[in-house]
Structure formats: structure tokens, C-alpha cells
Amino acid sequence: xxxxxxxxxxxxxxxxxxxxxxxxxxxxxxxxxxxxxxxxxxxxxxxxxxxxxxxxxxxxxxxxxxxxxxxxxxxxxxxxxxxxxxxxxxxxxxxxxxxxxxxxxxxxxxxxxxxxxxxxxxxxxxxxxxxxxxxxxxxxxxxxxxxxxxxxxxxxxxxxxxxxxxxxxxxxxxxxxxxxxxxxxxxxxxxxxxxxxxxxxxxxxxxxxxxxxxxxxxxxxxxxxxxxxxxxxxxxxxxxxxxxxxxxxxxxxxxxxxxxxxxxxxxxxxxxxxxxxxxxxxxxxxxxxxxxxxxxxxxxxxxxxxxxxxxxxxxxxxxxxxxxxxxxxxxxxxxxxxxxxxxxxxxxxxxxxxxxxxxxxxxxxxxxxxxxxxxxxxxxxxxxxxxxxxxxxxxxxxxxxxxxxxxxxxxxxxxxxxxxxxxxxxxxxxxxxxxxxxxxxxxxxxxxxxxxxxxxxxxxxxxxxxxxxxxxxxxxxxxxxxxxxxxxxxxxxxxxxxxxxxxxxxxxxxxxxxxxxxxxxxxxxxxxxxxxxxxxxxxxxxxxxxxxxxxxxxxxxxxxxxxxxxxxxxxxxxxxxxxxxxxxxxxxxxxxxxxxxxxxxxxxxxxxxxxxxxxxxxxxxxxxxxxxxxxxxxxxxxxxxxxxxxxxxxxxxxxxxxxxxxxxxxxxxxxxxxxxxxxxxxxxxxxxxxxxxxxxxxxxxxxxxxxxxxxxxxxx
Amino acid sequence: xxxxxxxxxxxxxxxxxxxxxxxxxxxxxxxxxxxxxxxxxxxxxxxxxxxxxxxxxxxxxxxx
Numbered sequence: 001x002x003x004x005x006x007x008x009x010x011x012x013x014x015x016x017x018x019x020x021x022x023x024x025x026x027x028x029x030x031x032x033x034x035x036x037x038x039x040x041x042x043x044x045x046x047x048x049x050x051x052x053x054x055x056x057x058x059x060x061x062x063x064x065x066x067x068x069x070x071x072x073x074x075x076x077x078x079x080x081x082x083x084x085x086x087x088x089x090x091x092x093x094x095x096x097x098x099x100x101x102x103x104x105x106x107x108x109x110x111x112x113x114x115x116x117x118x119x120x121x122x123x124x125x126x127x128x129x130x131x132x133x134x135x136x137x138x139x140x141x142x143x144x145x146x147x148x149x150x151x152x153x154x155x156x157x158x159x160x161x162x163x164x165x166x167x168x169x170x171x172x173x174x175x176x177x178x179x180x181x182x183x184x185x186x187x188x189x190x191x192x193x194x195x196x197x198x199x200x201x202x203x204x205x206x207x208x209x210x211x212x213x214x215x216x217x218x219x220x221x222x223x224x225x226x227x228x229x230x231x232x233x234x235x236x237x238x239x240x241x242x243x244x245x246x247x248x249x250x251x252x253x254x255x256x257x258x259x260x261x262x263x264x265x266x267x268x269x270x271x272x273x274x275x276x277x278x279x280x281x282x283x284x285x286x287x288x289x290x291x292x293x294x295x296x297x298x299x300x301x302x303x304x305x306x307x308x309x310x311x312x313x314x315x316x317x318x319x320x321x322x323x324x325x326x327x328x329x330x331x332x333x334x335x336x337x338x339x340x341x342x343x344x345x346x347x348x349x350x351x352x353x354x355x356x357x358x359x360x361x362x363x364x365x366x367x368x369x370x371x372x373x374x375x376x377x378x379x380x381x382x383x384x385x386x387x388x389x390x391x392x393x394x395x396x397x398x399x400x401x402x403x404x405x406x407x408x409x410x411x412x413x414x415x416x417x418x419x420x421x422x423x424x425x426x427x428x429x430x431x432x433x434x435x436x437x438x439x440x441x442x443x444x445x446x447x448x449x450x451x452x453x454x455x456x457x458x459x460x461x462x463x464x465x466x467x468x469x470x471x472x473x474x475x476x477x478x479x480x481x482x483x484x485x486x487x488x489x490x491x492x493x494x495x496x497x498x499x500x501x502x503x504x505x506x507x508x509x510x511x512x513x514x515x516x517x518x519x520x521x522x523x524x525x526x527x528x529x530x531x532x533x534x535x536x537x538x539x540x541x542x543x544x545x546x547x548x549x550x551x552x553x554x555x556x557x558x559x560x561x562x563x564x565x566x567x568x569x570x571x572x573x574x575x576x577x578x579x580x581x582x583x584x585x586x587x588x589x590x591x592x593x594x595x596x597x598x599x600x601x602x603x604x605x606x607x608x609x610x611x612x613x614x615x616x617x618x619x620x621x622x623x624x625x626x627x628x629x630x631x632x633x634x635x636x637x638x639x640x641x642x643x644x645x646x647x648x649x650x651x652x653x654x655x656x657x658x659x660x661x662x663x664x665x666x667x668x669x670x671x672x673x674x675x676x677x678x679x680x681x682x683x684x685x686x687x688x689x690x691x692x693x694x695x696x697x698x699x700x701x702x703x704x705x706x707x708x709x710x711x712x713x714x715x716x
Numbered sequence: 717x718x719x720x721x722x723x724x725x726x727x728x729x730x731x732x733x734x735x736x737x738x739x740x741x742x743x744x745x746x747x748x749x750x751x752x753x754x755x756x757x758x759x760x761x762x763x764x765x766x767x768x769x770x771x772x773x774x775x776x777x778x779x780x
Contacts, residue, residue: 086769158764224765233762238750245746472769
């Protein structure tokens with residue numbers, strides 16, 4: 001006789017993650033809107049270094065990815081996991097540590113990023129102490145999840161849980177591999193890898209953060225909440241299994257599509273393209289499985305805002321995952337890379353897929369755990385329409401802008417010259433589209449505010465069922481031949497974990513091994529020398545200010561680019577770059593050869609431009625950096641930086657760290673002298689002091705691209 | 717594309733082919749697994765989310 005057991009589900013933790021989702025969602029989107037406005041109205045940074053574009057852009061991306069979507073994942077997982085396993089979460093204490101730990105990490109990010117403490121790897125900007133905290137909290141999450149799995153009363157693991165498990169292992173691996181840094185101080189570190197290798201690791205990470213943070217957990221949520229909301233099982237369970245395995249297998253290989261036409265070895269680029277194209281199959285398999293789940297219930301879809309959010313969200317997933325592979329085709333990528341097209345693409349995914357699914361789940365969950373009904377279905381419907389409209393008003397201008405930008409950068413006149421040699425012309429042309437995009441974002445955000453109100457009223461009208469009572473038969477031995485089910489139970493999740501780990505490791509290894517093992521993949525260039533101490537400090541300021549968010553340093557081998565910027569970039573030029581600063585977006589021009597002959601400007605030009613870009617480039621939308629001219633350069637860490645770089649393999653001479661500051665001062669004085677000769681004065685009419693930060697950043701800019709013009713490329 | 721990579725890229729075709737073979741083998745494995753899976757089993761599994769074990773009055777969604 002099987003014994004029926006009584007137990008409780010923990011709804012409070014679900015509620016807490018839900019509230020955090022909403023709060024951080026609003027914050028993250030507001031910061032996004034603010035950043036968007038700065039791209040046509042730089043003064044919107046309030047003249048303040050902490051809120052200028054280069055620093056708040058990573059704040060926006062981190063907030064929406066890890067705070068909004070992250071909390072949404074945990075909310076969705078904690079609710080569904082308990083039900084799917086018929087068990088309360090393994091430990092309330094772990095749940096609490098997980099919740100508060102994660103919120104603390106977010107707060108730490110919100111403080112450090114505006115302060116300019118950043119590693120510069122996109123979506124992995126947080127400095128090493130926070131990276132460690134993330135690792136610990138992630139382990140807590142996994143521990144709590146596996147503890148629950150082992151104590152379950154349902155013998156089978158529903159496919160949603162497979163997605164959760166794969167998410168857990170893969171994110172752990174990605175985060176650890178992409179966090180290899182050598183700390184210099186509490187809030188400064190250098191990446192272990194340099195140049196091409198660093199780029200490969202970063203985009204392997206970056207791409208798979210999309211895959212395993214924004215996609216797989218949400219697919220798991222889709223496989224649970226969509227059947228619940230539609231009150232019918234998933235269309236095909238077998239398809240969901242095929243979807244799962246092929247998706248996690250293929251995704252991990254596709255990272256190099258972020259680096260097409262760069263100095264990444266060709267074979268790695270091809271690998272990325274091939275697997276990206278293959279990704280269409282599992283992605284669409286998943287989308288079709290989702291959409292067909294509501295087949296025959298379309299009348300319900302018309303009625304129910306929750307199902308509407310699901311259907312459009314899943315469709316957005318389908319669109320984004322068709323577009324992604326298209327963007328991996330070399331000729332499409334050649335046009336779209338570095339442009340607003342990519343921004344449009346990611347927002348179809350983020351606003352459409354992650355956003356709409358999160359809203360659907362919130363609308364479904366809130367009444368459930370408050371044992372009431374939704375305050376207003378009408379408001380939810382309005383939210384749905386605003387969200388959809390917002391996405392359209394966001395995405396269409398961005399596609400348009402990306403297309404125009406890409407075309408203008410490439411356009412040659414009959415005389416064989418670039419039609420728009422001045423980059424700023426291509427920028428000004430797209431500003432109206434940027435204004436429209438921020439209107440789209442505003443519409444979307446208004447919808448979110450409606451949701452906040454609706455959910456608030458819903459919660460008010462009910463009472464949180466903090467501990468929801470449930471009952472289920474205990475798991476007992478089922479096989480009379482002596483095979484105890486608990487053995488199978490213990491084996492299966494572990495097996496799933498190990499299998500998913502193997503599957504993702506295969507792709508990761510095949511992709512990375514050769515670049516790390518085969519030396520010829522990164523031909524060294526004899527003329528490339530380590531940065532001088534002043535240039536190194538300048539480079540760190542470039543990182544602190546987030547210039548990389550607007551400027552690439554990677555010239556692709558197209559005539560339109562070599563004509564504009566100079567010789568295309570070679571892998572060997574980056575061997576001392578810890579981290580690489582190739583960038584992914586050209587809001588401003590490429591700077592890889594800024595100090596080289598073609599683009600070379602005087603120190604005075606850079607000084608004036610940095611303090612007020614419009615003084616040198618009419619109508620420039622680059623933010624002014626007056627504080628660089630006011631703040632003194634901190635050289636207290638210069639020696640340790642040189643030491644650290646040497647540890648990482650940069651050939652500074654033994655003992656050089658002791659002369660570093662002297663060398664730095666000497667070079668700074670030379671630059672200050674040149675500024676004086678050019679007649680540059682500060683705001684008070686005084687000569688420019690060689691101690692200022694701006695001197696270092698000028699030194700760095702003037703260094704860029706000068707090595708290669710010295711000699712020919714050496715193969716090996 | 718890049719001259720300096722021609723040297724490093726030699727034999728790298730095999731890499732692509734190897735990758736595809738690995739995938740094919742893996743894919744065949746999953747398909748075989750699904751083929752052997754009983755239809756009733758799959759149906760039973762797909763019902764898991766719908767089997768509520770809660771004793772709370774569940775009338776919320778209908779009122780949405």
C-alpha cells in the first residue's frame with residue numbers, strides 16, 4: 001500500500017523572486033531607455049561620469065539579463081520544480097541564501113559598473129570578487145535544485161527539468177572559463193587570455209550566455225507553463241526530447257559567428273557558421289512544439305492575455321532564432337556586424353521572447369500563489385498590445401538603421417572613393433531612427449508599468465499562500481525483482497547532468513583547443529611591442545570609461561574598411577592585449593589604427609575632442625569626457641600592473657616595474673609639452689598638467705595601430 | 717582569407733568534418749532513443765505538469 005504523504009510547497013520564495021523580477025525589470029529597462037536617449041542627446045548623461053553611456057550600457061545589459069531575466073528564471077524554476085517533483089524545495093535556508101545572495105550581487109553590479117569597475121568582457125563585466133560571489137550563489141542554486149530532485153515523489157524527470165539541469169551545468173562552466181583573471185587589486189584584474197584567444201573565449205561565453213541563460217531555462221519554463229496555461233499537454237513530448245539534446249549540442253559550437261571576418265582563424269569561423277545554420281532546426285522544432293501545444297485552442301488565445309503573451313513570445317523566439325543563423329552567413333554578417341541590426345536582433349529576443357514569456361508567467365503565477373484571480377484582464381490585454389507595439393517600434397527602426405549604416409559605410413562613388421569618408425555623416429543620418437527606437441522602448445515600458453499596477457492590485461486582493469499544502473504518494477519500490485526505484489532516481493538526474501556536461505564540453509573543446517595548442521594560429525609580428533606604462537594606464541582608462549561600447553578595434557579585410565581605417569587587423573597585433581578590445585558595435589568609428597598614418601591626429605586634437613567632441617567634429621554624439629582632464633592619473637598600481645602583465649606573458653624586462661612610473665612621467669611630460677606647443681589650455685586658461693588622466697588616454701590612442709605600420713607582417 | 721592563416725588552416729577541414737561526424741553520431745543516438753521510446757510512455761510523461769497534487773482550491777486560472 002503506497003503511503004500518501006502531506007507536504008507544503010514554498011510559495012514565498014517564488015513570490016520574492018517574482019517581486020525582484022519586476023523591480024529589476026523596471027530598473028534595467030529604464031537604464032536602457034536612458035542609454036538609448038544618450039545616443040542622440042549625449043547631454044542626457046547629466047554631465048556625470050557615473051551615468052555616461054560607456055558605463056551605463058553594461059549596467060543596462062547586466063540588469064536585464066542577470067537581474068530581470070535571472071530572477072524570472074529562479075521564480076519560474078522554484079515554482080515549477082516543486083510541482084514537477086511533488087516536493088518542497090530541498091532547503092528553505094538555501095533558497096533564502098540564493099535569493100538574497102543574488103540580489104546582493106545585482107546591487108554590487110549596480111554600484112561597481114557606474115564606478116567604471118569593469119573587466120570589459122561583454123555580459124561578463126563584473127570584477128573578480130563579484131565573479132566569485134556569482135559562482136558561490138550558483139552552487140547554492142544547484143545544490144538546492146539537486147537536493148529537491150533527489151527527494152522527489154515523482155519518479156520521472158519532466159523535460160523542463162532537463163533544461164534546468166543543462167542550464168545549471170553549462171552556465172557554471174561558461175562562467176568559470178570566462179572568469180580566468182589575474183587580480184591586481186580588489187577591483188581590477190587582467191584576463192588570463194590575450195587577443196584572439198581572449199576574443200574566442202569571450203564570444204564562446206557571450207553566445208552561450210544567450211543560449212544557456214536566455215534560452216534553455218526559458219524553454220524549460222515554456223514546457224511547464226504553456227501546458228499549464230493552455231491546460232493541455234505539450235504537443236509532442238518526443239519532439240521536446242529531440243529539441244533538448246540537439247539544441248544543447250549545437251548551441252555551444254556557434255560562438256565564433258560573433259567573430260566573422262576578424263583575426264580569428266578561418267576554420268573556427270567556418271565552424272561557427274556551420275553550426276549556427278544547423279541551429280535553426282532545433283530552435284524551430286521547439287517553437288513549433290510550443291505553438292502546436294495551443295492548437296485547437298485558438299479561441300482561448302483570443303480570450304486569454306496570458307496565452308497571447310506566450311504565442312507572441314514564442315513567435316519572437318522563432319524569429320530571433322531564424323535571424324541569428326542568417327546573421328551568421330558571411331555576406332549578411334559583413335553588412336550587419338557592428339551595426340544597429342544586431343541591436344534589433346537581440347531585442348526581438350530579449351523583449352519578445354524573454355520579456356513576453358516572463359510577463360505571461362507573472363500573470364499566471366501571481367493569482368495562483370495569492371489564491372485569487374487577476375485584478376484586470378483588460379489591463380493585461382492592454383499590456384500585451386503595448387508590448388507588441390513597443391517591440392515593433394523598437395525593432396523596425398533598428399533594422400532600418402542597421403541597414404542604412406551598413407550601406408553607407410560601404411558605399412563607393414564613381415571616383416572609387418568612399419562616399420561618406422566622414423563617419424559622423426553616417427551617424428547623423430540614423431538619429432531619427434534612434435529617436436523612434438526610444439519611443440518604442442517607452443511604449444514597452446508603459447506596458448510594464450501597467451503590469452506592475454495590475455499585479456499589485458492582484459496581490460492586494462488575495463493573500464499569499466506561503467506554504468501551499470499538497471499530497472502525493474511516496475516513491476516506493478516498484479519493481480518486485482528487487483530494483484529499487486530510488487536507485488534509478490538517484491542515477492538519472494546525475495546521468496543527465498553528466499551527459500549534458502559531456503555534450504557541451506565536446507563543442508567547447510573542439511572549438512578552443514586548436515587556438516590554444518597550435519601556435520601557428522596566432523602568428524607573431526616582430527614589430528608588435530608591449531604597451532608603455534602610460535599607454536597601459538591609458539588603456540585601462542579606455543576600459544573604465546567603456547569606450548569599447550561604441551568603438552571597435554578590429555578592421556575587417558574589406559576595401560571599404562581598409563580605405564576608411566587602414567590595413568586590416570592581424571591576429572599578431574593583439575598578443576599583448578589582456579583583455580582584447582575588439583568591440584561589437586560601431587557607434588563611433590573603428591580605432592584600431594587611430595594613431596597610424598591614415599587617421600593620425602595631433603595630441604591637441606584628441607585633447608579638445610575628448611573634453612568636448614563637438615568642438616572637433618560638428619554634431620558629434622560622442623559623450624564629452626571633461627573629467628579626464630580634471631582627474632589626476634593614479635599611478636599607485638602601475639608597477640603591479642607591469643608585474644601582472646609579465647606574469648601573463650608580456651615580455652617586460654625583469655625589474656622594469658621599478659622604472660615604470662618614471663617612464664610614465666617622462667612620456668606624459670612629452671605629451672604635455674606638445675599640448676603646450678599646440679596652444680592647448682584648460683578651462684582656467686592654464687597649461688595642461690602632465691599628471692592628468694587625459695594624457696594617458698591620448699598616449700594610448702596615439703599608440704593604436706602604430707606597430708604594424710613599422711614593418712611588414714611576419715608569418716611566425 | 718588571411719594569408720598568414722593558410723599555414724595554420726591546413727588540415728583544418730578535417731576539423732569541420734570531424735565535428736559533423738560527431739554530431740551525426742550523437743543525433744543518430746537521440747533519434748534511436750526516441751524511436752525505442754513507447755508512445756504511451758511519452759504521453760504519460762507529457763501529463764506530468766497537469767497532475768496537480770496541491771490540495772488548494774484551484775479555481776484561479778478560470779477566472780483570469
